[in-house]
Amino acid sequence: MSCSSKGCPIRVTDLGWGPKPSLFLVRGVSFALDAGDRLAIVGPNGAGKTTLLRCLYRSVSPLEGQVEVDGQNIWSMTARQVARRVAVVLQEMPGDFPFTVRDVVMMGRVPWREGLSGWSDQDRAEAEHALDHLDLLRLANRQFSTLSGGEKQRVLVARALAQKPEILILDEPTNHLDIRHQLEILDLLGALNLTIITTLHDINLAAEFASHVALMHGGQMSGFGAPETVLTEQALSGTFGVLAARQQAEGLRPHRFSFSLALN
Numbered sequence: 536m537s538c539s540s541k542g543c544p545i546r547v548t549d550l551g552w553g554p555k556p557s558l559f560l561v562r563g564v565s566f567a568l569d570a571g572d573r574l575a576i577v578g579p580n581g582a583g584k585t586t587l588l589r590c591l592y593r594s595v596s597p598l599e600g601q602v603e604v605d606g607q608n609i610w611s612m613t614a615r616q617v618a619r620r621v622a623v624v625l626q627e628m629p630g631d632f633p634f635t636v637r638d639v640v641m642m643g644r645v646p647w648r649e650g651l652s653g654w655s656d657q658d659r660a661e662a663e664h665a666l667d668h669l670d671l672l673r674l675a676n677r678q679f680s681t682l683s684g685g686e687k688q689r690v691l692v693a694r695a696l697a698q699k700p701e702i703l704i705l706d707e708p709t710n711h712l713d714i715r716h717q718l719e720i721l722d723l724l725g726a727l728n729l730t731i732i733t734t735l736h737d738i739n740l741a742a743e744f745a746s747h748v749a750l751m752h753g754g755q756m757s758g759f760g761a762p763e764t765v766l767t768e769q770a771l772s773g774t775f776g777v778l779a780a781r782q783q784a785e786g787l788r789p790h791r792f793s794f795s796l797a798l799n
């Protein structure tokens with residue numbers, strides 16, 4: 536597997552992390568993605584999805600195992616080197632801070648800034664391109680804090696794209712978005728030619744979006760592979776404690792599920 540403009544491979548081997556050695560929140564997680572693959576991580580609340588992501592974007596150092604980006608352990612790289620290859624869109628919204636939308640998107644260029652130099656023409660061009668791509672040019676001079684949740688989310692995706700990453704990691708990118716914007720953002724992400732790793736709570740959206748699905752439960756990855764292999768009625772029912780029923784195939788949407796509470 537080699538690096539290209541179409542994203543970059545990532546390999547996770549026997550990964551484990553917790554706030555202390557006696558408390559692992561994720562453990563024994565292994566998987567590999569090739570350049571351009573799209574992974575959706577699904578699982579119930581508290582399964583360890585966000586914790587796993589934190590290990591992948593070098594926020595916390597694993598207690599066990601390793602994460603390699605294009606064959607290189609991310610902890611043998613500087614934070615800046617990783618930030619040039621891996622961008623992150625998190626659930627938490629920055630608080631009430633006095634930046635415009637354009638300022639926030641420009642922050643994506645920080646890993647590329649040399650020393651104390653100001654923004655280069657390329658930095659400005661990449662930020663404008665990202666603003667345009669997310670249909671944000673008309674909001675570029677607005678204060679970020681005045682935006683709706685959905686608009687903020689799009690700005691944070693634009694900031695990540697301005698970073699020109701090869702791997703894009705997202706934690707619930709469809710949070711705060713109405714159904715139209717959910718579909719739009721996944722459509723946009725799917726067209727990016729990057730390696731994408733995202734948590735998603737909506738199983739049907741995950742099945743449509745992803746080339747690979749990982750099922751997380753109790754800090755472990757209980758399934759990994761193609762959506763049609765991993766997302767079975769039995770696996771979903773067991774993992775989420777519900778009754779999952781696969782619906783009749785509908786043309787381009789063969790993996791749709793409906794869910795109901797399991798009766799004890």
Ligand SMILES: Nc1ncnc2c1ncn2[C@@H]1O[C@H](COP(=O)(O)OP(=O)(O)OP(=O)(O)O)[C@@H](O)[C@H]1O
Pocket residue numbers: 554560578579580581582583584585586587
């Ligand atoms: N620093 C910490 N110390 C102790 N427990 C923690 C810490 N961070 C997270 N946890 C716990 O670890 C578990 C996994 O949390 P995590 O946020 O990874 O789950 P998640 O699958 O992303 O959940 P959700 O779908 O609700 O966002 C949760 O029970 C959480 O309370």
